[in-house]
Amino acid sequence: MSDATGNDVSRIGRRWTEGNRVELLENGEEFFPRVFEAIGEARREVVVETFILFEDKVGQGLHAALCAAAGRGVKVDLMIDGFGSPALSPEFVAGLTRAGVKVRVFDPGKRFFGQRMNVFRRMHRKIVVVDGTLAFVGGINYSADHLADFGPKAKQDYAVELAGPIVSEIHRFVLHAIAVGGKGPSWFRRRLKARAEDANAPAGEAAAQFITRDNRRHTNDIERHYLAAIRSARQRIVIANAYFFPGYRLIKEMRRAARRGVDVRLILQGEPDMPIVKVAASMLYHHLLHAGVRIYEYCERPLHGKVALADDQWSTVGSSNLDPLSLSLNLEANVIVRDKAFNALLSERLDHLMQHSCKRIEAEDLAEWSSWRLVRSFFIFHILRWYPSWVGWLPRHAPKLKPLEAPRTQGGGATQTDAA
Structure with a gap:
C-alpha cells in the first residue's frame, strides 16, 4: 500500500497500540514551549511536518530551535506544504539549510496571476517526532495566531504529546513520507531501514491508533x-x-x-x-x-x-476537519485514544x-x-x-517533495536561492 507520495505505509498505524502516555496540549501557550523544549533536548533526530510556517515570532522560534539542534549534530528534517507556506524568504530558508536542516516543500506550485493554484491534495498534517521516542500530533501550525496575545483572531486549537509504542509507528510514517518511495539519499534509506523494527517501551496506560488520510489506499x-x-x-x-x-x-x-x-x-x-x-x-x-x-x-x-x-x-485529536477538503482531498493525521x-x-x-x-x-x-x-x-x-x-474524478497527480537549497553565492556577492 502507498500514500499520496508513493510510500509503502500499509502496516503503519492501523491497529491499537497499548502502553502509551498521551497529554493534551491546548493552544500555542501549551504547545509551542513543549515542542521547542523537546527539540532543544534532541540528541539524534528531529522530524517536523507542518501545513503552515510563518516568519513571525513563532516561526522564528521554530527556526532557532531547529538550527540549534542541527548545529549540535542532530539530523533535522522539515517538511512544509507548498500551499500553506508559500512565501518563506530566502534569508529564512538559507538560515535553516546552512545550519544543516533538510527543508522540503510538499507539492510546490507556481502562482497563476498571483494566485496559489495548488489548493487540492495538500499536506495538512502537523507532526513532530523527536529521537523516535516523543511525538506531537494535532492541528496547531507554526504561526503567532495560535497565541492569545495575537488578539481577537487568535485561534482555539489542540494537540497531543505522545510517548510509548505509538511513537514508533508515527516515526516510521514520517520517515516514509520523506523517503518518497525509497528515492531518498542512501544514508536516509539506511536510517529508515534501521527504524523499521524499532518499538518503544511502554510509557503509560493509554491505547492509541495513528490514523492517516491519503489519496490512494487510505482515502476515508x-x-x-x-x-x-x-x-x-x-x-x-x-x-x-x-x-x-x-x-x-x-x-x-x-x-x-x-x-x-x-x-x-x-x-x-x-x-x-x-x-x-x-x-x-x-x-x-x-x-x-x-x-x-x-x-x-x-x-x-x-x-x-x-x-x-x-x-x-x-x-x-488531529489535523482533520470534517469538510470536503479534509475528508476527500488533503493528507491528514489524527491520533485516536x-x-x-x-x-x-x-x-x-x-x-x-x-x-x-x-x-x-x-x-x-x-x-x-x-x-x-x-x-x-x-x-x-x-x-x-x-x-x-x-x-475522485479530480486529477490525482503524485505530489512532489522539492528540496530547498541554501543560496548560492555568485560573482560580486549576489546570491540566488530556491525558496518556496
Missing part, C-alpha cells in the same frame, strides 16, 4: 473511525470542529445517535476566520437540531480545533468552552422553515451524499 480512514465511534456511542458524543460540512453518512449517523438517546453536541465556529465556514455549517442546523443534536457556536475567537470524544473512553483519564480531561476542556465561551443554538434562533429552504436543503444533502465520489 479518519471518516470511518468517526462513523464507528458515533454508531457505538451509548451516552454522549462531543465534536469540536473548525470547518464543519461533513458527508451524508456522518450527518445521518449523528442524527441517528441523537434519536436513540445519545447526548450529541457539536462545537462549531461562531466567529469564523472565513465567513463562508459559518454559512456552510448553518445550512445543516435545521436537520441536526430537529433530530436532537445540540449545537454550540464558539464565539470567543476563531475555532481551529479538530477534536472529538465518545462515551467515557474514545477520543481523537482509548483512555478514560484522557477522555475525562478533554471532556472537561470542551465543557468549559460550552459553558463559558459558546452560544447554544436553538430552533427558534433559525430562520423560519420555508419551501425554498426545503428545496435548498434537499440539494445540499444530496451534494453531501455524493461529493466523495465526485472529487
Whole structure:
C-alpha cells in the first residue's frame, strides 16, 4: 500500500497500540514551549511536518530551535506544504539549510496571476517526532495566531504529546513520507531501514491508533473511525470542529445517535476566520437540531480545533476537519485514544468552552422553515451524499517533495536561492 507520495505505509498505524502516555496540549501557550523544549533536548533526530510556517515570532522560534539542534549534530528534517507556506524568504530558508536542516516543500506550485493554484491534495498534517521516542500530533501550525496575545483572531486549537509504542509507528510514517518511495539519499534509506523494527517501551496506560488520510489506499480512514465511534456511542458524543460540512453518512449517523438517546453536541465556529465556514455549517442546523443534536457556536475567537470524544473512553485529536477538503482531498493525521483519564480531561476542556465561551443554538434562533429552504436543503444533502465520489474524478497527480537549497553565492556577492 502507498500514500499520496508513493510510500509503502500499509502496516503503519492501523491497529491499537497499548502502553502509551498521551497529554493534551491546548493552544500555542501549551504547545509551542513543549515542542521547542523537546527539540532543544534532541540528541539524534528531529522530524517536523507542518501545513503552515510563518516568519513571525513563532516561526522564528521554530527556526532557532531547529538550527540549534542541527548545529549540535542532530539530523533535522522539515517538511512544509507548498500551499500553506508559500512565501518563506530566502534569508529564512538559507538560515535553516546552512545550519544543516533538510527543508522540503510538499507539492510546490507556481502562482497563476498571483494566485496559489495548488489548493487540492495538500499536506495538512502537523507532526513532530523527536529521537523516535516523543511525538506531537494535532492541528496547531507554526504561526503567532495560535497565541492569545495575537488578539481577537487568535485561534482555539489542540494537540497531543505522545510517548510509548505509538511513537514508533508515527516515526516510521514520517520517515516514509520523506523517503518518497525509497528515492531518498542512501544514508536516509539506511536510517529508515534501521527504524523499521524499532518499538518503544511502554510509557503509560493509554491505547492509541495513528490514523492517516491519503489519496490512494487510505482515502476515508479518519471518516470511518468517526462513523464507528458515533454508531457505538451509548451516552454522549462531543465534536469540536473548525470547518464543519461533513458527508451524508456522518450527518445521518449523528442524527441517528441523537434519536436513540445519545447526548450529541457539536462545537462549531461562531466567529469564523472565513465567513463562508459559518454559512456552510448553518445550512445543516435545521436537520441536526430537529433530530436532537445540540449545537454550540464558539464565539470567543476563531475555532481551529479538530477534536472529538465518545462515551467515557474514545477520543481523537488531529489535523482533520470534517469538510470536503479534509475528508476527500488533503493528507491528514489524527491520533485516536482509548483512555478514560484522557477522555475525562478533554471532556472537561470542551465543557468549559460550552459553558463559558459558546452560544447554544436553538430552533427558534433559525430562520423560519420555508419551501425554498426545503428545496435548498434537499440539494445540499444530496451534494453531501455524493461529493466523495465526485472529487475522485479530480486529477490525482503524485505530489512532489522539492528540496530547498541554501543560496548560492555568485560573482560580486549576489546570491540566488530556491525558496518556496
